[in-house]
Amino acid sequence: MRSIVAILPAAGVGSRMLADRPKQYLAVGPAGESMLEVTVASLARVAQIERILVAVSPEDPFIGALHFPARVSVLPTGGATRAETVNNTLAALKSGYPADTLVLVHDAARPLVAKEDVERLIEATLSMTADHPSGGCVLAMPVSDTVKRTNAEGELIEDIDRTRLVRVATPQCFRLDALTSALAGRPNVTDESSAVRAAGGRVRSIPSSPMNFKVTVPQDRTLARLLLTASELGEKRMQLRIGLGYDSHRLVEGRPFILGGVTIPHTLGLAGHSDADALLHAITDAILGAANCGNIGILFPDNDPAFKGADSAVLLKEAWMRVRETGNWTISNIDSVVVAQKPKLNPHVDAMRARIAEILGIEASQVSVKPKTNEKLGYEGREEGVTVHATVLLVKN
Ligand code: MG
Numbered sequence: 057m058r059s060i061v062a063i064l065p066a067a068g069v070g071s072r073m074l075a076d077r078p079k080q081y082l083a084v085g086p087a088g089e090s091m092l093e094v095t096v097a098s099l100a101r102v103a104q105i106e107r108i109l110v111a112v113s114p115e116d117p118f119i120g121a122l123h124f125p126a127r128v129s130v131l132p133t134g135g136a137t138r139a140e141t142v143n144n145t146l147a148a149l150k151s152g153y154p155a156d157t158l159v160l161v162h163d164a165a166r167p168l169v170a171k172e173d174v175e176r177l178i179e180a181t182l183s184m185t186a187d188h189p190s191g192g193c194v195l196a197m198p199v200s201d202t203v204k205r206t207n208a209e210g211e212l213i214e215d216i217d218r219t220r221l222v223r224v225a226t227p228q229c230f231r232l233d234a235l236t237s238a239l240a241g242r243p244n245v246t247d248e249s250s251a252v253r254a255a256g257g258r259v260r261s262i263p264s265s266p267m268n269f270k271v272t273v274p275q276d277r278t279l280a281r282l283l284l285t286a287s288e289l290g291e292k293r294m295q296l297r298i299g300l301g302y303d304s305h306r307l308v309e310g311r312p313f314i315l316g317g318v319t320i321p322h323t324l325g326l327a328g329h330s331d332a333d334a335l336l337h338a339i340t341d342a343i344l345g346a347a348n349c350g351n352i353g354i355l356f357p358d359n360d361p362a363f364k365g366a367d368s369a370v371l372l373k374e375a376w377m378r379v380r381e382t383g384n385w386t387i388s389n390i391d392s393v394v395v396a397q398k399p400k401l402n403p404h405v406d407a408m409r410a411r412i413a414e415i416l417g418i419e420a421s422q423v424s425v426k427p428k429t430n431e432k433l434g435y436e437g438r439e440e441g442v443t444v445h446a447t448v449l450l451v452k453n
Contacts, residue, residue: 057356058156058182059153059157060105061105061149061157061159062099062105062107062108062109062160062161063109063142063145063149063159063160063162064092064095064096064099064109064161064162064163065111065141065145065163066078066111066112066119067111067113067116067134067135067141068080068138079091079165079271080095080164081118081122082277084277085167086285091164091167092122092164093122093123094284095162095163095164095165095167095169096124096125097125099160099162099174100125100127100128100382101171101381101382101383102171102178103355103382105160106127107127107128108124108128108129109128109131110129110130110131110164111131111142111144112130112134113132114132114134116132126377126381127377127378127381131145131148133145133148136243137243137244139239139243139244139251140243142161143239146159146232146235146236146239147236154232156185156232157231157232158182158229158230158232159229159230160174160178160226160227160228160229161229162226162227163225163226165271166226166269166270166271168268168284169227169264169267170264170265170268171382173195173262174195177193177195177227177229177262180193180262181230188257189233190238190256191230191234191257191258191259191260192229192248192252192257192259193228193229193259193261194224194225194226194247194248194259194261194262195228195261195263195264196222196223196224196225196261197222197263198222199218199222199223200218202215202218203215203218204216224247224249224261225264225269225270228247228248228259230248234252234257235248235252238251238252238255239251295452296388296449296452297347297450297452298346298447298448298450299341299342299343299344299346300342300345301337301339301340301341301345301444301445301446302338302444303334303335303337303341303443303444304441304442304444305327305332305334305441306326306327306440307324307325307326307439307440307441309325311325311326312331313325313326313399314326314331315394315401315442316336316404316407316409316411316412317368317369317411317412317415318404320399320404322398322399324439328358329364329365329366330358330363330366330367330368331365331367332368333368333369334444335392335412335425335444336412336415337444338392338444339372339390339446339448340368340371340375340376341446342446342447342448343372343376343379343387343448343450346379346385347379347450349378349379349382352371355371355374355375355378356371369415372415372416376415383452385450385451385452386451386452387416387422387448387450388449389422389423389448390422390424390446390447390448391424391448392425392444392445392446393427393428393444393445393446394426394427394428394442394443394444395428395445396427396429396442396443397432397436397437397438398439400427405425405426406420408425409424409425412425
């Protein structure tokens, strides 16, 4: 699976906000969250982003008081310019990530970036870099106003055709190797796309929602606060989400029979790329489905050697952590049906419920597992395979 990381340069001073602290630390969220926390939370809604790096000045006195999701690392890589900050952070990244890692650089002062826009940006960059590894994509807004050039006195002197004009925003997305070499020796570029183009790379603009504006002057902050409060009110009307998961695995000789995280004595076992725990897989898909975060095959591809023989408990836990970060979800309850002719599962139900609850950090009373034999009908009845159906109900706090 391709590694995707995001960098938020947050070492700036934002002098146009006329405030006592850099603008990324001013409150904009409905509960008083800082702009940086809201921006990070917006990016954390994108499940494909595996790590978010916040780059601050080494002497930053404000960052310690902020709260971030588990996927966020704060690095003291802030430099004198934005390009220097990004460069220092890329250097810190390089040891742990492959050269083709996609890097999204996003302004800390664009708290309202939409999850769907970032997902389209990633998709477009993956296809762009397949043909042009040195290029990339940026979010940009079309220009809807009439555009004219003025002279020094403000007099209109030239009409400009706006049809092909865009306002370049962020995130801007490139391969780690391409961005590193483009920024080397260009410490004064104001955005990454300028550096990449100067280095000969092609950059495509991807349409962005106009909500992705940059908070620059005090009026922008007022607008951001209003929009964030309104969207929080909108979300409160929709506090329950239901998810459905399904999985089946073949029964074969020479494999352990692992279900619900419990190894059950049996003459046959479940075949698969991972440990083939169909119950944990179905619950993983139900949780991902409830939050509309894709599916287990996208997060943990079965052709990826990293997941060969994988412990499905680790995959379930990772999926649940990602979902929780997308929207402050908690699990209300899980229900499941396991269709297996043999072995007898009822004696193991309580152990499975306890193990599933332990993996997810919930109570066993919130987890139900119901074995069925299928009365010898179908492939389950012929003991050729096992099927699992699972549902989950998520509640927003
Ligand atoms: Mg499976």
